[in-house]
Amino acid sequence: MKTGSPVLISRADPFPKSLWPRVATVALVVYVIYACAQMEISWERVQTGLANAAHFFARLFPPNFARHELLVRGLLESLQIAVLASTLGILLALPIGLAGARNLMPPWASWPARALIVLARSLHPVIVAILFVKAVGFGALAGVLALTVASVGFIGKLFTEAIEEISSKQVEAVRATGAPFPSVLAFGVMPQVFSRFIGFATYQLDSNLRNSTMVGIVGAGGIGGTLFAAFQRFDYDFVCAILIAIISLIMLGEVLAAGVRAIFIDNATLPELFRRRGLPRRDRLVEDE
Amino acid sequence: MVSITAAETTSRRVWRRFTGAQRTARFMVYLIIVAAIVAAAQTIEIIPEFLADAPEQIGDLLARMWPIDWRAYPTDVHSALSETIHIASLGTLLALMLALPVGLLAAHNLVPFTPLNLLARLILVSSRSVNSLVWALLFVGIFGPGALAGTLAIAFRSIGFVGKLFGEALEEAQPGPIEALAATGAPWRSVLTFGYWPQVKPAFWSIALFRFDINVRESAVLGLVGAGGIGMALDAALNLFQWERVALILVAILVVVIITEIVVTQIRKRML
Amino acid sequence: MPNSLVIRGLTKEYVPGKPVLSDIDLAFGETCINAIIGPSGTGKSTLIRCINRLVEPTSGEILFDGADLARLVGTPLRQARRHIGMVFQEYNLVERLTVMENLLCGRLGYVSAWKAWRRKFPTEDIERAFQLLDVVGLAGFAQRRADALSGGQRQRVGIARAVMQEPKLLLADEPTSSLDPKTSVEIMQLLADVARSRDIPVLINMHDVDLATRFADRIVGMSGGRVVFDGAPAGLSDAMLKQIYGGEDWLQ
Numbered sequence: 001m002k003t004g005s006p007v008l009i010s011r012a013d014p015f016p017k018s019l020w021p022r023v024a025t026v027a028l029v030v031y032v033i034y035a036c037a038q039m040e041i042s043w044e045r046v047q048t049g050l051a052n053a054a055h056f057f058a059r060l061f062p063p064n065f066a067r068h069e070l071l072v073r074g075l076l077e078s079l080q081i082a083v084l085a086s087t088l089g090i091l092l093a094l095p096i097g098l099a100g101a102r103n104l105m106p107p108w109a110s111w112p113a114r115a116l117i118v119l120a121r122s123l124h125p126v127i128v129a130i131l132f133v134k135a136v137g138f139g140a141l142a143g144v145l146a147l148t149v150a151s152v153g154f155i156g157k158l159f160t161e162a163i164e165e166i167s168s169k170q171v172e173a174v175r176a177t178g179a180p181f182p183s184v185l186a187f188g189v190m191p192q193v194f195s196r197f198i199g200f201a202t203y204q205l206d207s208n209l210r211n212s213t214m215v216g217i218v219g220a221g222g223i224g225g226t227l228f229a230a231f232q233r234f235d236y237d238f239v240c241a242i243l244i245a246i247i248s249l250i251m252l253g254e255v256l257a258a259g260v261r262a263i264f265i266d267n268a269t270l271p272e273l274f275r276r277r278g279l280p281r282r283d284r285l286v287e288d289e
Numbered sequence: 290m291v292s293i294t295a296a297e298t299t300s301r302r303v304w305r306r307f308t309g310a311q312r313t314a315r316f317m318v319y320l321i322i323v324a325a326i327v328a329a330a331q332t333i334e335i336i337p338e339f340l341a342d343a344p345e346q347i348g349d350l351l352a353r354m355w356p357i358d359w360r361a362y363p364t365d366v367h368s369a370l371s372e373t374i375h376i377a378s379l380g381t382l383l384a385l386m387l388a389l390p391v392g393l394l395a396a397h398n399l400v401p402f403t404p405l406n407l408l409a410r411l412i413l414v415s416s417r418s419v420n421s422l423v424w425a426l427l428f429v430g431i432f433g434p435g436a437l438a439g440t441l442a443i444a445f446r447s448i449g450f451v452g453k454l455f456g457e458a459l460e461e462a463q464p465g466p467i468e469a470l471a472a473t474g475a476p477w478r479s480v481l482t483f484g485y486w487p488q489v490k491p492a493f494w495s496i497a498l499f500r501f502d503i504n505v506r507e508s509a510v511l512g513l514v515g516a517g518g519i520g521m522a523l524d525a526a527l528n529l530f531q532w533e534r535v536a537l538i539l540v541a542i543l544v545v546v547i548i549t550e551i552v553v554t555q556i557r558k559r560m561l
Numbered sequence: 562m563p564n565s566l567v568i569r570g571l572t573k574e575y576v577p578g579k580p581v582l583s584d585i586d587l588a589f590g591e592t593c594i595n596a597i598i599g600p601s602g603t604g605k606s607t608l609i610r611c612i613n614r615l616v617e618p619t620s621g622e623i624l625f626d627g628a629d630l631a632r633l634v635g636t637p638l639r640q641a642r643r644h645i646g647m648v649f650q651e652y653n654l655v656e657r658l659t660v661m662e663n664l665l666c667g668r669l670g671y672v673s674a675w676k677a678w679r680r681k682f683p684t685e686d687i688e689r690a691f692q693l694l695d696v697v698g699l700a701g702f703a704q705r706r707a708d709a710l711s712g713g714q715r716q717r718v719g720i721a722r723a724v725m726q727e728p729k730l731l732l733a734d735e736p737t738s739s740l741d742p743k744t745s746v747e748i749m750q751l752l753a754d755v756a757r758s759r760d761i762p763v764l765i766n767m768h769d770v771d772l773a774t775r776f777a778d779r780i781v782g783m784s785g786g787r788v789v790f791d792g793a794p795a796g797l798s799d800a801m802l803k804q805i806y807g808g809e810d811w812l813q
Contacts (some may be wrong), residue, residue: 038371041440045437046432049432049437052431076332080332083329084330124506124509124510126513134527135350174669176645178642179670187666187669270314
């Protein structure tokens with residue numbers, strides 16, 4: 001046996017317990033108590049709330065679709081915001097993401113591009129939406145601009161990372177044939193990042209769709225404004241209808257995104273798309289919205 | 290010896306990258322995308338004057354934010370900022386506690402009972418489909434405005450995320466060691482702690498850290514609907530047109546978000 | 562042979578003061594198959610890569626086709642590269658592209674980038690690619706993805722890609738080092754056939770001395786970043802090999 005080993009293995013207890021999980025648990029409990037006290041969270045408040053909850057849920061049902069015109073108009077505007085923001089965001093993110101890749105680009109191009117991406121990513125889309133509402137007024141334009149910024153940040157970051165991870169040997173071989181830079185991109189770089197790019201792009205469309213239903217809370221267009229107004233007027237049955245509509249829209253978006261991925265990544269044809277049972281599991285991706 | 294010139298024949302062979310059906314499928318997607326963009330661009334209500342005016346307005350906004358009102362930090366911003374961090378961490382903790390059982394139930398190899406799997410999946414899907422702002426609205430409706438609603442909103446939004454990824458990690462666990470343990474007649478709790486847990490532990494902590502990082506960003510906006518934290522301070526400053534204070538709050542959020550990201554990345558690097 | 566390559570005083574230092582290649586003078590053009598042998602780390606690969614400027618030479622001249630390759634930048638460099646085919650040790654095929662697309666990479670220097678993005682290549686190029694696939698024994702593989710091929714098949718695609726360029730010079734950087742002995746011989750045979758039938762010089766850098774003496778018309782032995790032997794395979798004595806590789810136990 002090695003001498004000077006810090007843990008003495010005794011025959012009675014072959015699994016010596018280290019001290020630090022216990023210390024960590026105690027520290028955690030202390031923190032939770034402290035944080036709850038700071039935020040004035042107490043058991044009584046939870047109990048009062050729970051008593052309210054039954055009443056609250058009773059008022060949610062049955063959902064009230066009477067104002068479906070308002071609902072459809074809001075949903076359509078959310079959809080428009082999502083489509084335009086995704087388009088603009090992807091178009092802008094492609095060159096910016098490429099410029100940020102340090103293996104292909106000189107530092108004078110990559111550093112500004114990376115700084116731009118960090119800036120675009122650091123604020124929540126809803127906060128960015130507030131700023132755009134103040135700048136360009138209430139309405140869908142502010143929503144489109146806010147979600148464009150978010151898309152540039154997200155796709156730009158992942159695209160840069162994907163390009164930095166490619167095999168340089170394949171690029172070198174294409175370059176050695178005397179191909180001009182755009183053709184090196186087409187044959188040496190794109191094939192290596194294309195399927196991941198489709199993954200990011202469909203994911204971003206999904207994420208923009210979710211957020212486009214929210215930016216309305218701060219006045220940036222879409223169904224969110226209707227939702228927030230219904231909440232403030234305590235029209236809970238209409239709230240319920242709006243929520244059902246939003247969730248259906250988001251799920252539809254997920255199905256469509258899965259179809260696009262099947263066609264572009266797995267080269268599926270349309271009949272195959274309907275025949276296959278269970279679409280392929282999406283790339284394990286960051287889910288932050 | 291093979292001669293290349295000798296191989297020249299007159300037959301013309303065509304080469305296409307995709308088959309006809311594959312090209313049709315791609316074409317359909319392009320068509321739908323273009324149609325959607327055109328339709329959205331034509332019908333969306335954007336006032337051209339607003340668009341033209343945007344750069345000037347943004348410049349004006351930035352000018353009004355300067356100089357940043359640093360003196361307001363200790364009095365108005367600090368407590369709201371720490372509340373935001375508490376919301377994020379308590380919300381993540383609560384989500385981990387709630388997501389563990391749901392994630393276990395969703396894993397088919399652990400609970401080979403389909404109705405339970407489906408029920409667990411339903412919980413996970415609904416948690417993920419509802420935005421944290423909507424969860425916050427619901428909890429503000431139930432518990433009234435404040436940090437409690439924010440914490441619960443963060444927790445309920447995170448259950449789906451943590452549970453789904455944790456369930457997938459469980460399903461990818463190697464069956465070998467688990468079968469070996471089960472074969473010794475170990476009770477299922479021992480199979481869980483000695484068979485599954487060591488295999489999914491890194492994934493679990495990694496998911497938890499990842500979600501915490503996201504939750505810090507999300508908890509900063511919950512205040513806009515009254516669910517506590519720095520968002521409430523932001524809302525107040527916006528309504529009073531205190532732009533120098535708005536700038537301070539934005540910088541504070543930015544700093545916290547970036548620090549969290551750095552810390553989380555470092556911990557993940559050490560751990561994995 | 563019309564295409565001659567003249568290297569004068571070529572030096573490469575990755576770290577200043579520590580040359581990997583020092584003052585190399587070589588001329589190619591008289592002979593078709595030229596093997597460069599030497600121990601690992603002696604600069605064989607650097608020499609080959611300096612010629613098509615995948616590695617930047619520190620000083621010296623590389624005269625080919627009326628230009629000094631060591632001085633070229635931008636478009637003239639690109640145009641010079643079009644005439645120099647290269648075969649790599651690890652094949653360096655674009656894994657996610659089909660065999661046909663990999664072959665067409667050899668034509669990228671000749672078609673516009675816009676056409677390349679849309680995969681609109683001249684019919685002659687496509688026809689030639691099909692013929693080359695027949696020549697290298699891969700008829701029917703055009704639509705196969707490169708990552709679905711075996712090592713030997715990949716190297717055949719690599720050679721076909723280089724030949725697609727209509728090169729005036731072929732470079733091969735350890736083309737057989739990742740292959741089994743039988744496939745190595747087949748690949749060397751293919752390279753030799755391709756070079757002889759088109760009457761272009763090929764520079765092959767390799768460690769397998771037997772394979773080199775079997776196929777090459779001329780052998781360049783390098784050691785410590787310098788040329789220590791240059792001549793016909795018949796002149797390569799054991800004493801010479803000892804000088805190139807050092808030690809002698811491995812010779813028995």
